Amino acid sequence: MFLTVRSRRALVTASVSVLILAxxxxxxxxxxxxxxxxxxxxxxKYKDAEARLRALxxxxxxxxxxxxxxxxADARMYLGSVLVAEGQKExxxxxFEKLLKDKPDYEPDRLRVPLEAIDTFIDVKTRLRSExxxxxxxxxxxxxxxxxxxxxxxxxxxxxxxxxxxxASEEVVVRQNSRWKAILPFGVGQFQNGQTxxxxxxxxxxxxxxxxxxxxxVVSVYESGQWRDAVARKDDFGAPFYHSYxxxxxxxGDFLAGGFFLAAIVGAIHAEITFVPERVSVRPxxxxxxxxxxxxxxxxx
Numbered sequence: 001m002f003l004t005v006r007s008r009r010a011l012v013t014a015s016v017s018v019l020i021l022a023x024x025x026x027x028x029x030x031x032x033x034x035x036x037x038x039x040x041x042x043x044x045k046y047k048d049a050e051a052r053l054r055a056l057x058x059x060x061x062x063x064x065x066x067x068x069x070x071x072x073a074d075a076r077m078y079l080g081s082v083l084v085a086e087g088q089k090e091x092x093x094x095x096f097e098k099l100l101k102d103k104p105d106y107e108p109d110r111l112r113v114p115l116e117a118i119d120t121f122i123d124v125k126t127r128l129r130s131e132x133x134x135x136x137x138x139x140x141x142x143x144x145x146x147x148x149x150x151x152x153x154x155x156x157x158x159x160x161x162x163x164x165x166x167x168a169s170e171e172v173v174v175r176q177n178s179r180w181k182a183i184l185p186f187g188v189g190q191f192q193n194g195q196t197x198x199x200x201x202x203x204x205x206x207x208x209x210x211x212x213x214x215x216x217x218v219v220s221v222y223e224s225g226q227w228r229d230a231v232a233r234k235d236d237f238g239a240p241f242y243h244s245y246x247x248x249x250x251x252x253g254d255f256l257a258g259g260f261f262l263a264a265i266v267g268a269i270h271a272e273i274t275f276v277p278e279r280v281s282v283r284p285x286x287x288x289x290x291x292x293x294x295x296x297x298x299x300x301x
Contacts, residue, residue, distance in 0.1 A: 030056060030071045038078050038112065046082050053079040057095065073103045081117035089120055096124040104132040104139065171285045176278050182271035185264035189271020194279055202267040209260035216253030220246050 037052035056075035076099040083092035099106060108118055125132065182189035187202030227242035 030068055034071055034075055034078075037075065041078055041082050041085075044085075046086050050079065050082045050086075053082065069103065073099055073106050074109075077106070077108050077113060077117075077121070080121065081113050084117045084120050085114070092117070092120055093124050096121050097128060100125055100128055100132055101135060104136040169284055170282050173281050173283055174278055175281070177276055179272065179275060182275055183268040185260075185267060187267060189268060189275075192279075193271060193274055193276045195274065198270075202263065206260055206263045206267070209256050209263060213253050213256035213260055216249050216256055220249035220253055223249055 033052060034056055037049050037056065040046075040049035040052060053075045056071060057079045058072050058075075076095050080092040080095040080099070083089070083095065108121055110118060113121075177192050181192050185202075186206050187199035190196075190199035190202055223242050223246035227239055227246055230239035230242050
């Protein structure tokens with residue numbers, strides 16, 4: 001059975017492709033292979049150029065692990081140019097269509113691509129204009145969505161870091177309150193319950209009453225002594241006055257002492273009624289410095 005010209009051409013192309021792929025024992029150099037393919041095209045060695053460019057254009061199932069979309073796009077442009085030069089405009093149009101669908105904004109290098117290939121490329125681009133506009137819009141939306149997602153992840157990571165730093169720099173302290181302390185005077189129970197303002201009211205009020213009572217007691221004792229001296233001297237004029245001063249001071253002291261005890265009882269009852277079993281507070285604590293080297297050696301941050 002005789003092979004047709006097209007079959008022979010396909011067989012030769014496949015054979016050359018397999019040979020090129022099989023002889024790549026060294027690490028792949030996509031950019032160097034692209035330039036070799038273009039050089040073969042410029043030298044009108046279309047079979048060699050097509051075989052090299054097909055692998056780079058990711059059109060062959062046995063294609064290499066190429067990841068660079070720009071190199072793949074250039075390879076497709078050169079491959080389409082080779083096919084145009086070989087008179088296969090229909091296949092070239094299919095290659096250009098795949099190129100544009102993957103990279104709608106691609107523009108060929110007019111200094112390296114022949115005019116006939118550029119014309120074919122423009123025809124395909126014009127035919128696919130509406131679809132390419134849609135693909136470009138979807139691409140922009142996808143990039144914006146990816147950017148927004150990355151920004152959201154960045155903000156979330158920053159918030160998590162701030163939360164961890166806050167947790168590391170603060171210590172939660174739980175203090176158990178005592179009902180025995182709640183019955184103490186001078187606002188001790190109010191301060192224990194966290195009622196600071198009311199605690200100061202009881203502290204200042206009871207303090208003034210206690211001091212006033214003490215001062216009145218001292219005055220009463222002093223005036224009583226003066227009265228006894230006046231009686232001993234038989235000072236009938238001064239003795240009544242000293243006695244009156246002593247009695248008034250004693251009454252005032254008793255009144256102030258009663259006020260103190262009444263305020264203390266009211267404060268204790270209030271503290272017991274509003275008793276808080278425990279109080280939770282947060283206090284700062286030092287965060288240990290981070291060392292870049294083990295065992296605490298090296299620079300610290």
